[in-house]
Amino acid sequence: MTMQHIGGRDMPRAVQAPDGAAAGAATAEAFVPERRAVAGVSVRTMEIATSLCFAAAGAAAIWDSARLGAGWGADGPQSGYFPFWIGLLLVLAAAANLLPLARAARARGEDSGGPDAPAMFLTWEQARTVATVFIPTTIYVAAIPFTGIYVASAVLVAWFMARLGEFSVWRAVPSGIATALVAFVVFEIWFLVALPKGPLEEFLGY
Amino acid sequence: MEELGLLMQGFSVALQPENMMLMMVGIILGVLIGVLPGLGGANGIAILLPLTFAMSPVSAVIMLSCIYWGALFGGAITSILFNIPGEPWSVATTFDGYPMAQQGRAGEALTAAFTSSFVGAFVAVVMITFVAPIVAQFALRFGPPEFFAVMFLSFAAFVGMGRGSPVKTLMAMMLGFLLAAVGMDAMTGQLRMTFGQTEMIRGFDFLVAVIGLFGISEILSSIEDGLRFKGHKAKIDMKVVLRTWLELPRHWAIGIRSALVGCWMGITPAGATPASFMSYGIARRMSKHGKDFGKGRVEGVIAPETAAHAAGTSALLPMLTLGVPGSPTAAVLLGGLIMWGLQPGPMLFVEQKDFVWGLIASMYLGNIAGLLIVLVAVPWFAAILRVPFSIIAAIILVVCAIGAFTVNNAEFDIVLMLIFGIIGYVLKKLEYPLAPLVLALVLGDRTEEAFRQSLLVSEGDLTVFFHGWLSGSIMAAGIALLAWPLLTAIWPRRARPAAA
Numbered sequence: 001m002t003m004q005h006i007g008g009r010d011m012p013r014a015v016q017a018p019d020g021a022a023a024g025a026a027t028a029e030a031f032v033p034e035r036r037a038v039a040g041v042s043v044r045t046m047e048i049a050t051s052l053c054f055a056a057a058g059a060a061a062i063w064d065s066a067r068l069g070a071g072w073g074a075d076g077p078q079s080g081y082f083p084f085w086i087g088l089l090l091v092l093a094a095a096a097n098l099l100p101l102a103r104a105a106r107a108r109g110e111d112s113g114g115p116d117a118p119a120m121f122l123t124w125e126q127a128r129t130v131a132t133v134f135i136p137t138t139i140y141v142a143a144i145p146f147t148g149i150y151v152a153s154a155v156l157v158a159w160f161m162a163r164l165g166e167f168s169v170w171r172a173v174p175s176g177i178a179t180a181l182v183a184f185v186v187f188e189i190w191f192l193v194a195l196p197k198g199p200l201e202e203f204l205g206y
Numbered sequence: 207m208e209e210l211g212l213l214m215q216g217f218s219v220a221l222q223p224e225n226m227m228l229m230m231v232g233i234i235l236g237v238l239i240g241v242l243p244g245l246g247g248a249n250g251i252a253i254l255l256p257l258t259f260a261m262s263p264v265s266a267v268i269m270l271s272c273i274y275w276g277a278l279f280g281g282a283i284t285s286i287l288f289n290i291p292g293e294p295w296s297v298a299t300t301f302d303g304y305p306m307a308q309q310g311r312a313g314e315a316l317t318a319a320f321t322s323s324f325v326g327a328f329v330a331v332v333m334i335t336f337v338a339p340i341v342a343q344f345a346l347r348f349g350p351p352e353f354f355a356v357m358f359l360s361f362a363a364f365v366g367m368g369r370g371s372p373v374k375t376l377m378a379m380m381l382g383f384l385l386a387a388v389g390m391d392a393m394t395g396q397l398r399m400t401f402g403q404t405e406m407i408r409g410f411d412f413l414v415a416v417i418g419l420f421g422i423s424e425i426l427s428s429i430e431d432g433l434r435f436k437g438h439k440a441k442i443d444m445k446v447v448l449r450t451w452l453e454l455p456r457h458w459a460i461g462i463r464s465a466l467v468g469c470w471m472g473i474t475p476a477g478a479t480p481a482s483f484m485s486y487g488i489a490r491r492m493s494k495h496g497k498d499f500g501k502g503r504v505e506g507v508i509a510p511e512t513a514a515h516a517a518g519t520s521a522l523l524p525m526l527t528l529g530v531p532g533s534p535t536a537a538v539l540l541g542g543l544i545m546w547g548l549q550p551g552p553m554l555f556v557e558q559k560d561f562v563w564g565l566i567a568s569m570y571l572g573n574i575a576g577l578l579i580v581l582v583a584v585p586w587f588a589a590i591l592r593v594p595f596s597i598i599a600a601i602i603l604v605v606c607a608i609g610a611f612t613v614n615n616a617e618f619d620i621v622l623m624l625i626f627g628i629i630g631y632v633l634k635k636l637e638y639p640l641a642p643l644v645l646a647l648v649l650g651d652r653t654e655e656a657f658r659q660s661l662l663v664s665e666g667d668l669t670v671f672f673h674g675w676l677s678g679s680i681m682a683a684g685i686a687l688l689a690w691p692l693l694t695a696i697w698p699r700r701a702r703p704a705a706a
Contacts, residue, residue, distance in 0.1 A: 043636070050636055054377050061384050064399045076662040079396040082654045083387045090380035097373045121635060126430050133429045137422070137603055141624045145617050149608065157600040165596030179601060183608065191257050193612055 040123035047101055055094035061087030132164060148198030154180035209335055216563030219264055220571055228261075228269040229568060233576045234583075236276015241284055241587050243428045245602055247277035247518075247535040248644070249420040252413040253609030255542050263546040264561050268568040270542060271522070274535050275327065275572050278478075278518050279580045280587065282319040282511060287312060287588050295478035295514040298486040302499060302506025313446035315507050316584055321454055322461060322508040324577045326515035329465040330472065331569045334523050338555070338566075341527040345552035350659035351671050353528075355680035357653045358671075359687070360530050363474050364642040366687030371637070378633065379642040385410045386650020393658060405618045412647040413613045415626045416538060419640050421606040422627025425599050427634060447581060450504075457508050460489050464509045468516025472532050473524055478517035485513035519569065526562060527552055530649065534641050537648040 065080030065087060072078065122130070136159055143152045158176030161167040167175075187193045188206075197206060219225065239250035251270050258266035281296035286303035299319060306315035348356070361379055365372045388399045389409025400406035454461075464485035471481035489509035490499040499506045521532030522539070529550035531537040543550045548558060555562055580587070590598075610623035630640060646653075664670035672678040 046632065047636060050632060050638075051377075054381060057381060057384060060401075061387075061399060064401070068396055068398060072666050075394075077658045077666070079391045079394045079398055082657060083384060083398060086380050086383045086387070090377060090384065093373050093376040093380060097371075097377060122430075129429055130426055133599060134426060138624065140603070141607065141620050144607070144620055149604075149611065153604040153607070156604060157597070160596045160600035161594075163596075164599075165594045167594075167596070175597070179604065183604065187608065187612075193257070194615070195608060195611060196617055 040125075040127065041121045042118040043121045044101060044105075044118055046121040048098065051094045051097045051101075054097075055091050058087040058090030058094065062091070133160075136160065136163075144196055146198060148201055149196045150180040150184055151198055151200050153183060209339055212339075212559060212563045213335060213567060215559070216565070216567030217571075219560055219564035220268060220567040225265055225268050225564075225568065226571075228265055229272045229572050229575055230579075232269040232272025233276040233279075233572060233579050236273035236278075237280040237283070237576075237580060237583075237587055238276075238590065239273060240277035240280020241590050242598060242602065243284075243290065243424060245605075246420055246424070247274050248533075248538050249417045249606070249609075250277060251535060251538045251542075252416040252613075253421075253605060255413060255538065255545065256609070256612040258542070259545070263543070263548055263558075264564040266546060267539065267542065267561065267565050268572070270539060271565060271568065272572040272576070274518065274539070275569075275576045276579075277535075278327075278515050279320060279323055279576050281514075282323065283316065283580070283584060283587055284591065286315045286319060286507070288591055290591075295482045295518070296510075297479070298482040298510035298514075299507055301486065301510075302501070302503050305500070305502035306504070306507065309502050311502065313443070314450050314504065315502075317447050317450040317581065318454060318504050318507045319511045320577055320580050321451065322464075322512040323515040324573055325461055326465050326468050326512035326517075327519045327569070327573045329462075330469050330516040330519035331566065331573070333469050333520060334526075334569070335566055338523050338527050338562075341523065342552040342555035345528055346556070348528075348552070348676075349674075350656045350663065351674060351677040352680065354653065354656035354660055355671055355677040355684065356528055356530055357649055357656065359680050359684040360474075360524070360532075360649075361642065361646065362684035362687040364639070364645075366690040367474070367480065370639050372691035374636075374638045375642055378638045378640065379646045382643040382646025383650045383653070385415070386412075386647045387654065392651065393655070408614065408616070410622065410647065411613050411619065412541060412644065413538065414610045414619045414622050415647055416534065416644055417606050417610050418623040418626025419630035419633075419644065420534075421602065421609075422624060423630030423634055425602060426627065426631045429595070429599065453504070454508070457505055460505055460509050461512050463488060463492075464512035465516045468513035468518075469520045471513070472517035472520030474532070478514040478521070478533060481517035482510035482514040486510045522569075525550070526554060526565075529652070531645065534644045537645050541648060 061083045065084035068080035069078035070080035070084035072081075136156060140152050140156045143155075147155075154176035156176070157179045158169075158172040161172035161175055162169055165172075183195075187195055220229070235254070236247070236250070239245045239247065245253075251273055254270065254273065258270065261269070278295075281291065282299055282303070284290045285296040285299040286307050289300050289304040291297040291300055303315045303319060306312065345352075364379060365375050384399070386409070389397070389407055391398050397407060467485040467488065468478070468481045471484065472478065486499075486506060486509050489505050490496045493499065493503075493505060495503060495505075518533065518535070521536040523532070525531040525536040525540050529540065531540045540550055543554075548554065548561065606623060607620050610619045611617065613619060633640060633643075660670050661668070664673075671681050
């Protein structure tokens with residue numbers, strides 16, 4: 001669903017000649033392909049990076065399996081036997097995935113770049129939007145060991161409402177606290193599941 | 207007809223008031239999960255699984271499987287009203303469902319979707335009732351080579367029958383196997399791929415992976431285009447329901463065909479998503495009004511919904527009888543069985559009759575209850591999407607974090623969840639399939655165990671998998687499926703120059 005907006009090339013756009021008012025052939029609408037490629041990370045870059053990560057994971061598995069022994073021990077297949085072959089398959093598959101990408105890169109190098117903009121994995125604008133969710137989430141996860149999950153959750157909900165939802169602070173903060181309280185009642189009291197707690201809960205005697 | 211007696215016994219388990227309550231709770235939670243972006247059947251069940259430890263296994267599985275049915279129903283609501291497929295298998299439902307809603311026929315589309323979902327599920331449950339005991343009986347004779355062959359076949363089916371790039375399917379799958387191998391090797395006690403990190407000794411819990419891969423990543427990708435829900439009014443009154451029901455029997459042929467496609471695709475782990483597309487395609491090709499598909503034909507809703515529900519339901523057949531789940535959600539349920547101390551596989555039908563037949567009986571009841579609930583409560587469920595995304599997203603993130611923590615009471619798992627979220631986001635955008643990754647992560651240990659036990663018996667001879675006629679033919683089928691993408695890659699390349 002979301003992919004269809006990305007990757008679409010900019011359509012050639014009708015551009016008015018600068019001296020639009022002047023009579024004659026110059027006023028005819030000229031079709032100039034717009035070269036303003038959408039800035040961002042291209043699908044190709046991400047494809048290559050991802051395949052390399054896969055290959056690295058495979059290589060790590062092969063290396064570790066070789067260390068443990070990937071052959072036949074006195075008591076049957078050694079611990080590294082199965083992961084060794086899986087790792088090898090992963091490296092091979094990643095290479096097979098890279099091959100057409102490399103071939104396409106060479107082909108493009110020969111005709112020294114056409115006007116086509118590369119398909120986008122994420123434009124900078126989208127990256128900014130994703131970051132508005134991703135960065136608070138990362139901080140949230142990082143904060144849990146220090147503040148406990150309830151305080152962190154209250155802050156996260158309040159932040160999302162105030163910053164992304166443009167709610168007033170007077171509505172966002174109580175909503176955040178309410179979410180944390182509901183979670184507390186459901187998990188600590190109903191289901192008797194202890195969630196990570198921080199200094200505040202300790203202060204309150206939990 | 208021994209099955210009928212056992213089924214009746216199952217009904218007596220499922221009809222206990224406590225289990226009926228859990229069924230209702232499950233369905234309502236499931237529809238909610240299916241409607242909300244970022245929560246789906248698989249990760250919804252993964253989050254709730256740790257809360258079911260205190261329950262008896264039957265009650266727990268009844269509630270969780272009802273969440274699954276609810277999620278299947280819920281996916282249709284957002285597809286039709288908002289053009290947002292809540293679940294991957296409801297993508298095909300948007301093709302005709304959303305145009306119908308635009309024409310003011312939302313009630314008709316929803317009724318058709320729910321009813322055909324119900325029919326698909328019903329056919330699949332009847333199939334499970336009678337086929338599962340036979341398969342289980344048959345599988346009692348399986349040894350390690352046969353079990354490995356079955357797993358090999360299921361994984362080969364992903365490569366051969368998947369809709370995306372076979373290489374990417376293979377990569378995702380192998381990553382799943384590697385992640386499953388991390389930690390203590392159960393057979394020798396050695397630590398594998400922990401690279402000196404104590405946090406890694408426990409290995410990767412697939413529930414945490416599922417929550418990250420399907421939950422966090424979904425939130426990240428839905429925010430990308432600045433999520434705004436623009437939906438159509440949902441109102442179903444009795445008149446519309448009755449009118450649609452009177453009309454539906456005319457499409458019985460599509461219904462039966464789609465249910466069969468769904469059952470088949472659900473048992474082979476191709477899953478609900480390809481099933482829904484395939485049966486939509488068949489319905490369009492065989493219809494006299496084929497060119498009107500996509501403009502709001504009711505057949506275009508019936509076909510994918512019947513098939514998706516039939517596939518989603520029959521995915522439980524291999525899970526129950528062989529311990530090989532047919533879908534990520536079935537895989538999570540399988541993880542539940544192991545956690546509740548049950549050994550998945552054919553012995554379940556011998557040793558845990560109450561559990562198996564209670565579950566099967568609850569499938570009948572759960573789907574009837576589900577149909578009634580969604581028909582009555584559609585407007586309320588649709589109203590959920592009018593809650594601003596900033597609130598929904600934050601709450602889903604909190605729920606995911608709590609879910610990831612409760613799996614093992616480990617704070618590090620919340621970090622892992624976030625990492626899996628990023629992995630899932632990137633892989634999904636690059637069109638890597640996530641289902642094989644999850645299934646490999648769930649089945650990795652048992653696949654390896656079957657593999658190693660087979661080799662122990664044969665003293666390292668790899669041909670052991672071809673010695674028995676049974677394992678041999680299953681392996682051969684798997685190899686054929688693996689080779690399929692290669693064959694189709696070579697075929698058109700030969701044919702094209704000739705045509706040009």
